[in-house]
Amino acid sequence: MRLLKIIFSVTILFVSFTSAQNANFEKKIDALLKRMTIEEKIGQLTQYSGDRKATGPVTFKGDSEKLIREGKIGAMLNVIGADYTRRYQEVAMQSRLKIPLLFGQDVIHGFKTTFPIPLAEAASWDLEAIERSARLAAVEASAAGLHWTFAPMVDICRDPRWGRVMEGAGEDTYLGSRIAFARVRGFQGRGLGNVDSVMACAKHFAAYGAAVGGRDYNSVDMSERQLWETYLPPFKAAADAGAATFMNSFNDLNGIPATGNRYLQRDILKGKWNFSGFVVSDWGSIGEMAAHGYVEDRRAAALAAITAGSDMDMESGAYRDNLAGLVKTGEVPVAVVDDAVRRVLRKKFELGLFDDPYKFSDPAREQRELNNPEHLAFAREIARKSIVLLKNENRTLPLSKDVKTVALIGPLAKAVRDNHGFWSVELPGVDYDKLIVTQFDGIKNKLGSDSRLLYAEGCDVDCRTDEKFAGAVETARQADVVILSVGERANQSGEAKSRSNIHLPGMQEELIRKIQATGKPVVVLINAGRPLVFDWTADNVPAILYTWWLGSEAGNAIADVLFGDYNPAARLPITFPRTEGQIPIYYNHFNTGRPPRGDDSTNYVSAYIDLKNSPRFPFGFGLSYTSFEYRDLKLDKKRMRANDKLEVSLKVTNTGRLAGEEVVQLYLRDRVASVVRPVKELRDFRKLALRPGETKEVRFVIDKEKLSFYDQKLQWTAEPGRFDLMIGASSADIRLSDSFELVD
Numbered sequence: 001m002r003l004l005k006i007i008f009s010v011t012i013l014f015v016s017f018t019s020a021q022n023a024n025f026e027k028k029i030d031a032l033l034k035r036m037t038i039e040e041k042i043g044q045l046t047q048y049s050g051d052r053k054a055t056g057p058v059t060f061k062g063d064s065e066k067l068i069r070e071g072k073i074g075a076m077l078n079v080i081g082a083d084y085t086r087r088y089q090e091v092a093m094q095s096r097l098k099i100p101l102l103f104g105q106d107v108i109h110g111f112k113t114t115f116p117i118p119l120a121e122a123a124s125w126d127l128e129a130i131e132r133s134a135r136l137a138a139v140e141a142s143a144a145g146l147h148w149t150f151a152p153m154v155d156i157c158r159d160p161r162w163g164r165v166m167e168g169a170g171e172d173t174y175l176g177s178r179i180a181f182a183r184v185r186g187f188q189g190r191g192l193g194n195v196d197s198v199m200a201c202a203k204h205f206a207a208y209g210a211a212v213g214g215r216d217y218n219s220v221d222m223s224e225r226q227l228w229e230t231y232l233p234p235f236k237a238a239a240d241a242g243a244a245t246f247m248n249s250f251n252d253l254n255g256i257p258a259t260g261n262r263y264l265q266r267d268i269l270k271g272k273w274n275f276s277g278f279v280v281s282d283w284g285s286i287g288e289m290a291a292h293g294y295v296e297d298r299r300a301a302a303l304a305a306i307t308a309g310s311d312m313d314m315e316s317g318a319y320r321d322n323l324a325g326l327v328k329t330g331e332v333p334v335a336v337v338d339d340a341v342r343r344v345l346r347k348k349f350e351l352g353l354f355d356d357p358y359k360f361s362d363p364a365r366e367q368r369e370l371n372n373p374e375h376l377a378f379a380r381e382i383a384r385k386s387i388v389l390l391k392n393e394n395r396t397l398p399l400s401k402d403v404k405t406v407a408l409i410g411p412l413a414k415a416v417r418d419n420h421g422f423w424s425v426e427l428p429g430v431d432y433d434k435l436i437v438t439q440f441d442g443i444k445n446k447l448g449s450d451s452r453l454l455y456a457e458g459c460d461v462d463c464r465t466d467e468k469f470a471g472a473v474e475t476a477r478q479a480d481v482v483i484l485s486v487g488e489r490a491n492q493s494g495e496a497k498s499r500s501n502i503h504l505p506g507m508q509e510e511l512i513r514k515i516q517a518t519g520k521p522v523v524v525l526i527n528a529g530r531p532l533v534f535d536w537t538a539d540n541v542p543a544i545l546y547t548w549w550l551g552s553e554a555g556n557a558i559a560d561v562l563f564g565d566y567n568p569a570a571r572l573p574i575t576f577p578r579t580e581g582q583i584p585i586y587y588n589h590f591n592t593g594r595p596p597r598g599d600d601s602t603n604y605v606s607a608y609i610d611l612k613n614s615p616r617f618p619f620g621f622g623l624s625y626t627s628f629e630y631r632d633l634k635l636d637k638k639r640m641r642a643n644d645k646l647e648v649s650l651k652v653t654n655t656g657r658l659a660g661e662e663v664v665q666l667y668l669r670d671r672v673a674s675v676v677r678p679v680k681e682l683r684d685f686r687k688l689a690l691r692p693g694e695t696k697e698v699r700f701v702i703d704k705e706k707l708s709f710y711d712q713k714l715q716w717t718a719e720p721g722r723f724d725l726m727i728g729a730s731s732a733d734i735r736l737s738d739s740f741e742l743v744d
Helices: 002-035 038-044 064-069 082-092 118-123 127-143 163-167 173-188 224-231 233-240 262-272 298-308 318-328 334-351 363-369 373-385 439-446 469-477 508-516 535-540 554-562
Strands: 046-049 075-077 102-105 201-205 245-248 278-280 388-392 405-409 452-456 481-487 522-527 543-546 628-635 639-641 646-654 660-670 681-690 695-702 721-730 733-743
Touching: 002 334, 038 046, 038 318, 038 334, 064 082, 082 363, 102 334, 118 127, 118 163, 118 173, 127 173, 127 363, 127 373, 173 224, 173 233, 173 681, 201 233, 201 262, 224 233, 233 245, 245 262, 262 298, 278 334, 298 318, 298 334, 318 334, 373 554, 405 439, 405 469, 439 452, 439 554, 452 469, 469 508, 481 508, 508 522, 508 535, 543 554, 628 660, 628 721, 628 733, 646 660, 646 681, 646 721, 660 695, 681 695
Parallel strands: 046 075, 075 102, 201 245, 245 278, 405 452, 405 481, 481 522, 522 543, 639 733
Antiparallel strands: 388 543, 628 646, 646 695, 660 681, 660 721, 721 733
């Protein structure tokens, strides 16, 4: 009791201190705003790229240092390094009001130490590991002078043709929301103002992941209910986690560009959600509203964006060239500009930059944190947590470390930079060829001294010719086991990397056929930033690992899984189609009046006549080197009221010979409602570590929130009726089921 009183007292003191600090900030902001000219205010709303590698089409090529001295730039991106950021900050301190700059960067999955691409991390279903990944990325980025990351991307995506699918958490709203919350917490750590914290930026607001045809930057057209139920919740989770900033998106939503969308930015984000941070445009997206045909020119674009609630203009220069004139004519009230400036200044005060503009520019800390061996150790840990075992016939895996001869074949077996994946940070002066562990080196390090590792490329990634196939086949014939490393290059997924054909590139699958025909045991590693199509391989090869792009320690992590030092436990965060004709395909679809009864049912039902309706690999799927039994499902009640909580319990036993982890997934279905509900929806999950023979009890709690949805009037509600409860190892592998009723 005494401890609780102490905790309560400390909490009250912290809240009181924070409130007083915030009130002090607001007074300082008021005083500063009174001193600022309209040009200086617009400067705080203007962001430009530095003179190093740009991450978009550069529109400004003027003298940025001159503009900084004049107070006409408030933030920069692509300015990295303790010394480099200090140099620019020193220029800002020569301005009239000495307002410090913000430095932002796309720190998407690690900084110097690269972690798996976000979609791969999502496959871990390990929220603590995902949060730690963001935490360590923030530690390194902040040590290199950065204040702000343009992450996490929390867009839901049901179309793997979209290149940016690699940057998010997949198709599911519930899982995506949990991961969004974890990533924001990781980036912002103990809170802004701490020297190892960076501002998170939830992007892209909103519905960018639903671009028509899976084509980047394309339009989005959807119902309000789908927007609220599927695409907005991860953003709300990011806001609830305290995300300092939001970024709007390139797409139009139902005919209104997101950058100029008042409904999204003012009504929802700053209104209904009471978001106090600021909104930054995506690269050049304010000026691009003219290309949309939504406004006539960049002047009208500036008017539309600032009115809609887009606070900071990244790279287009539309605010710089037009906002002062719009204020002068009265088309934009100065109060609107002041609100945007206040939001930016507030974050600079919270970061502590007014007290010490150089607090993040510490070369000694940069050297220490960017060479921290603990970060590499964690990179290996989360990389192996992200590898999905898709197939393992005849216990092909794990391999023995004493195997005499291993043949490693394929275009990506010795890939170096590809392991980084798209949206990786490349720092000047860093030799990534030495930093990144290739698959060849990882496997070589794992094998015993009496083992041989052979290598043949077979073909390059594009694989347009079979001229090297014979050599690869001959290499395979000399081996006891063959490991094939195939997939796409890192730059074949990511921004502006949409693909209409997501099969394994070129003749790669033909190479796999040739190697499989040798009769040797074959393991296929698939390296990619998205779900790929590889039907022949899935049908015929005994063992398949989906290795995504895993970062700095890719080779070591893959070797750990191949040779059994780590038992794979990842689960797919997105459905894998059989072919592009099934897209979009996702597990939580609505039923129809004529649902198919299995894959062979095609007559007058919602099905293809030339393809199975089911996916190649379903959401939540992943195998282990061990096996798990589910039993003893119990519900503490079969009828619950809206203010009740229903407790669910079950037991899970590791029935195999190896220790392993299982992701126990809970799905619900609302049988009858005022609007059609999905056939099942993920509503909770637990990740368990179990020794051979060990049993653990799993408990879930179902409350009104888990039963609620948006009705026809967009009211968040739970309607009385019967619900199906399903618990299993994937969305298609339900082990236990029951039902219960929600009553008035």
